[in-house]
Amino acid sequence: MDLSSYVVAIWPYLGTYLGFGLAFVLIARLMREKRRPSATVAWLLVIWFVPPLGVPLYLIFGGRKISRLTRNKSPLNIALPNETGTISSSAFGVISKGNLTEMQPTGVHAFKSLIREIRAAKESIEITTFILSHDTIGRNVVKELSRRARAGVEVRLLLDAVGSFGMKTLYMLELAKAGGRIERFMPVLPFLSLGRANLRNHRKLAIFDRKRVIIGGRNIGKEYMGPIHSPKRWRDLSLLIEGPAVMQLSAIFEADWAFACRKKGEVQRPIKSVPEFQGSEPSTVEIMVSGPDTRGDPLYEKILSIIQEAEKSVTIVTPYFIPDEVLQRSLMVKARSGKSVRLLIPRRSNHPITDLARNDFLRELSEAGVEVLLFNDGMMHGKVVLVDEDIAMTGSANIDLRSLFVNYELAAFFYSQKEIGEITSWVDELCQSTEPFTDTDENEQPLLKSIAEDLSRLIAPLL
Structure with missing residues (x-):
C-alpha cells in the first residue's frame, strides 16, 4: 500500500481522533477559565458531544476575559484628578459630583440633542456606537459630522465591527474625505479573531469638545431617534451630561479608540480637566464600565x-x-x-x-x-x-x-x-x-x- 492510499484509509479515524483531541484541549482550557457554572456546563456539552459544531463555535465565540486584551488596553476604572476634588473611586466605579444632566426620554429629544451638539461643537466630536444604521437618520448624522469635519472640527467615529458590519458606504467615505476618522472595534477576521468574535463593544457615547457627553441605550438609526414622532420607533432612554463625569467618559472613549488603533501606533491621549457645574441641583454620578478589559464583573x-x-x-x-x-x-x-x-x-x-x-x-x-x-x-x-x-x-x-x-458595556448610576x-x-x-x-x-x-x-x-x- 502506497502512502497516499494509507492516508486515505486512516483519514476518517485520524479526523475523529484529532477532533476529540482538540475537544479535550479546549475542555481543559474551559475548566481553567472563570465562568458561570451554567455557561461552563453548556460549553462542555456542546464541545464533547458535538465536536464538529462545538469546537469551531468555541474557537470563534467562546472568549470572555482575555488577559492579553487586559494587558494591551488601558485600565478604565480610574479616578482622574481635578482641581476641585469632586471625583473619587468607589468599590465598583468612579463617582463625581457637580454634574448637570438633561434627560432624553423620546427619540425626538435624542435626535434634536445629538444634532444640536454636533453643530455646536467647535473643537472635537468623539462618538462610539454599536449600530450606525444605513438609513435616513444614519446618513443625516454622518452628513452633519462631515460638515463639522470640513469646518476644522476633529471628528472620530468608533463603530463596533459586528454591530455596524458593512458600513463602507459612500456617505461614510464622505466623512473620511472631509477629514473625519472612522475606526472599527475588533474586526472579525478569519484566524485573527479566534475567541474574540463574541466580544462586542456595546457602549454608546458621544462627546463634544470634551465638555458634554450623551450616553444611554440608543444606537444611531430610525428605530432609535428621528426629527418627528413615529409610532414604530422603539422606546429608549438617553441623557446628556455636563461636568466632571465627562472626564471618565472621555477616558473610556480614549482607551477604546487607542485599542482599536493600536496597530497604527496611536496611544491614549491625556484627559483634560472638566470643572464642576455651578448651577442649581448639581448631580452625583457614578460611571461604571464592564467587559473583557476589566477585572471581574x-x-x-x-x-x-x-x-x-x-x-x-x-x-x-x-x-x-x-x-x-x-x-x-x-x-x-x-x-x-x-x-x-x-x-x-x-x-x-x-x-x-x-x-x-x-x-x-x-x-x-x-x-x-x-x-x-x-x-x-x-x-x-x-x-x-x-x-x-x-x-x-x-x-x-x-x-x-x-x-x-461578555460585552463591553457602560452604565451611569445616579x-x-x-x-x-x-x-x-x-x-x-x-x-x-x-x-x-x-x-x-x-x-x-x-x-x-x-x-x-x-x-x-x-x-x-x-x-
Missing part, C-alpha cells in the same frame, strides 16, 4: 449589590432578560420577603430566541411574587434599574448574560433626586402601556413550544 456586582440591599422596592426595565442563577434568586428572595419587585420587558423583542429563553425565568419570578409587566406598545429598548427611590441606573447594558458578562425622579417618571409612563405576565402551565402549552423553550433555556448561557 463590576457592573454585574454593582447591580446585584444594590438589589440585595434594597429595603423597599426594586424596578428593572430591560429589552432582554436572561439572568444568571444568583440574580434570579436575589429577585425572588426580595419579592418573597415582602419587597415590591417589578420587571418591565417588551411583550415581543427583536430576538425571538431570547424571548423563548426568558419564559421559564418569568414564571419563576411571577410565582415568587415579582410583578412582571409586558410592554405591548411596540419594542422597548431602554435599560433601567431603580432601587428604593434612592438609586437609578441607565446605560447600554441589558439585564442578560451577554451584557453582564444618586440625586432630580435624575431619579425623571427616570422614575419615564418608567411610570411605560407602565401605562403594559399588562401583567400571565403564567401558562407548561402542560397546557403546545408541545413544540415547550420543547423550543426548553432548548432556548439550555443554550441561554451561550446567547
